[in-house]
Amino acid sequence: MTAQLLQARELLRKSTRIAVLTGAGISAESGIPTFRGAGGLWKDFRPEELATPQAFGRDPQTVWEWYLWRRDLIAQAQPNAGHRALVELENRTPEFTLITQNVDGLHDRAGSRRILKVHGDIWINRCRACGREMGQLPSEPLPHCACGGLLRPGVVWFGESLPQDVWREAEHAASQADVFLVVGTSALVYPAAGLISFAQQNGAAVIEVNLEQTTFSDTADVCLRGPAGEILPQII
Ligand code: NAD
Ligand code: ZN
Numbered sequence: 419m420t421a422q423l424l425q426a427r428e429l430l431r432k433s434t435r436i437a438v439l440t441g442a443g444i445s446a447e448s449g450i451p452t453f454r455g456a457g458g459l460w461k462d463f464r465p466e467e468l469a470t471p472q473a474f475g476r477d478p479q480t481v482w483e484w485y486l487w488r489r490d491l492i493a494q495a496q497p498n499a500g501h502r503a504l505v506e507l508e509n510r511t512p513e514f515t516l517i518t519q520n521v522d523g524l525h526d527r528a529g530s531r532r533i534l535k536v537h538g539d540i541w542i543n544r545c546r547a548c549g550r551e552m553g554q555l556p557s558e559p560l561p562h563c564a565c566g567g568l569l570r571p572g573v574v575w576f577g578e579s580l581p582q583d584v585w586r587e588a589e590h591a592a593s594q595a596d597v598f599l600v601v602g603t604s605a606l607v608y609p610a611a612g613l614i615s616f617a618q619q620n621g622a623a624v625i626e627v628n629l630e631q632t633t634f635s636d637t638a639d640v641c642l643r644g645p646a647g648e649i650l651p652q653i654i
Contacts, residue, residue, distance in 0.1 A: 419652065426625045426640045426653040429597050435513040437595035438504060439613055443602020443628060445524050447647040448495040454604045470576045474546075478568055479560055485571045489540060497528035500601065503650035505529040515591035519603060519610050521573045534588045536580050536610055542572025580609065592617040601627045602646050605634050614638075625653075 419427075430436065442452035463484070467473055474481045505528050508514045516533045518525055521540040525533050543552045547567025555561045561569040574580055592598060598617035605611040614634050618624050626638040627649045635641050642649050 422640055422642055423649075423652055426642060429623050429625060429640065430507065430599070430653060433595075433597040434511065435595050436507065436511045436597045436599065437515045437517060437591040437613075437617060437622070438507070438599045438601065439592075439603060439610070440504075440516065440518045440520060440525070440601045441603025441605075442520060443604075444500045444646045445495070445498075445520055445522055446602065447498045447500065447645055448524060450492055450495050450522055450524075452602075452604075454606065469573075471578060474568075474570055474575070478570075481570075482560065485540065492522045492524075492540065495522070495524065497524045498647045500646035500650045501525055501528035501530070503654040504601075507654045508532065513594070515587070515595075517588045517591065517610075517613065519607065534584050534591070536574070536584055536588055538571075538573040538581070540571055540573055543569045544572045546570050585609070588613060589616065592622070593620040595620075595622045597625065598622040599625045599627070600634065600638070601650065603628070603632075605632045 446452050468481055468484050501524050504516060504525070508516065508530055514532060516525060516530050518533060518535055519537045521535070521538055523539060523541055543555055543561065545563035545565060545567040548563060548565045550563055551572065552569065555569065563569055592613045593616065595617050598614065600614055603611070605614060614624060618637065623639040625640045625642065626632065626635060627642045627646050629643065629645060
């Protein structure tokens with residue numbers, strides 16, 4: 419085991435207050451494509467054409483088709499060793515918060531309990547007009563709410579604000595943490611990425627797990643290069 423892995427393991431073992439920020443990279447080994455990085459979805463699709471309220475306003479049918487395709491991919495996927503390691507970390511840590519940018523629900527399926535979904539949940543259908551949420555989609559090509567409004571996926575699109583309560587809890591957890599573990603995020607999407615420096619300014623040691631270098635790699639206390647599904651079980 420390398421010195422970096424040992425250092426990360428020690429930090430996590432000694433800490434009683436841990437916050438974790440995950441991104442699409444933790445689900446990559448489950449077969450769900452990331453947005454950026456190798457094999458990322460943005461290579462084949464333009465986000466501004468799909469993941470914005472304007473795109474949905476212009477062409478809701480195409481946006482729905484893209485989300486139904488992603489839901490299909492996610493439904494076939496299983497949580498991996500990285501998701502499971504975080505469940506173990508939660509079980510042994512007195513104060514633990516998992517902040518995720520992922521909308522796939524794999525942390526829930528792995529068994530994590532305290533999850534803050536700062537970018538929403540792809541499995542939620544929400545009425546654009548009245549805000550009502552529905553688990554099951556009515557079977558029509560372009561699903562509508564009983565009030566007549568269009569249903570949309572319950573994710574946070576580019577240009578939209580984050581759910582206020584969830585975000586406040588995420589900031590609180592980041593400010594209280596003595597270790598902030600960042601897994602599989604390009605850390606380019608704000609305000610979520612801002613939690614990393616916020617945690618560090620408030621005294622947390624930052625551990626980064628990623629396949630590639632990110633803008634936070636230089637300032638992180640420990641940087642671990644490699645797949646989350648292999649690294650996390652070694653440090654937890
Ligand atoms: P991103 O696509 O921008 O970045 C993914 C990062 O993960 C990259 O830095 C990449 O190097 C790293 N990575 C890839 N495979 C990895 C692995 N096996 N182990 C460790 N790291 C790995 O994703 P992001 O930072 O989460 O941000 C973008 C937005 O994309 C988020 O808002 C999120 O809502 C959305 N998104 C979610 C999902 C999902 O729910 N699974 C999938 C794609 C995008
Ligand atoms: Zn409605």
